[in-house]
Amino acid sequence: MKELSLLPLILLAGCCSLSEQQLPLFSVQMEPVPVCQNLLADYEAYSSMDDRARAIFRKDMDQQRMLTGDRCEQLRLALVYSQGDVAQKARALKLVEDLLASGAMAELLSAQRIAQLLRDRLTDERKQLLRVTQLRYELKRQQADNRRQAEELENLRSRLRQLKQIEQNINEKEQSLIPPAANELPSGAVPDPGG
Numbered sequence: 638m639k640e641l642s643l644l645p646l647i648l649l650a651g652c653c654s655l656s657e658q659q660l661p662l663f664s665v666q667m668e669p670v671p672v673c674q675n676l677l678a679d680y681e682a683y684s685s686m687d688d689r690a691r692a693i694f695r696k697d698m699d700q701q702r703m704l705t706g707d708r709c710e711q712l713r714l715a716l717v718y719s720q721g722d723v724a725q726k727a728r729a730l731k732l733v734e735d736l737l738a739s740g741a742m743a744e745l746l747s748a749q750r751i752a753q754l755l756r757d758r759l760t761d762e763r764k765q766l767l768r769v770t771q772l773r774y775e776l777k778r779q780q781a782d783n784r785r786q787a788e789e790l791e792n793l794r795s796r797l798r799q800l801k802q803i804e805q806n807i808n809e810k811e812q813s814l815i816p817p818a819a820n821e822l823p824s825g826a827v828p829d830p831g832g
Contacts, residue, residue, distance in 0.1 A: 673709035673748040680716040691721075708741040712752055719755060723766065730759040 683694055695717060702710040711732055718729035733756045736742055742749035 673712060673745055676709065676713060676716065676748060676751060679713050680720070683717045683720060695725075708736060708739075708745070709748060711736050712742070712748055712755075715752070715755060719759060726759055726762060730756065730763065733759070 679694075679698070683691060686694060695714070698710065698714045698717060701707075702714050715729045715732040715736070718725045718732065721729070733752050737749070737752055737756060742752055
């Protein structure tokens with residue numbers, strides 16, 4: 638009987654010893670989060686290069702991307718192209734749109750966010766450039782219309798001057814054909830009664 642009364646104490650002691658031991662609840666191996674290393678380093682380096690160095694740099698990056706097929710290299714190249722002229726920006730937009738459409742950046746959250754921001758910026762720039770181009774076209778068209786209207790106005794003024802000159806010439810000829818009135822006869826002249 639005495640042994641039975643000790644049983645709860647033994648069980649309690651066993652539970653205490655387990656709680657004092659810090660056993661892990663479960664063991665999980667955390668894999669490193671994939672990232673594109675130094676994404677902006679090439680972007681910054683490219684900014685300080687002259688045109689010749691930029692062309693070589695772009696060519697090397699493009700070859701590396703084609704050889705590796707690496708999505709980070711594609712994003713790097715898009716970032717570099719985004720600093721160029723209109724054609725290069727169009728290429729950058731194509732690269733980044735293809736990258737985002739493929740879903741290849743899904744696990745690279747920071748790189749995906751950069752890609753989305755780059756796409757949005759390039760899309761906005763394209764819209765603004767298109768708007769500026771349309772406004773320039775409309776301005777040139779309006780200027781051409783204004784020139785045409787100014788020429789038409791000058792033609793109308795020239796015709797009006799010609800008509801006034803013709804009218805003046807006709808008036809002068811009519812004045813020369815009208816016989817002078819009796820009160821305008823020279824002194825000593827007798828009007829012809831017969832007519």
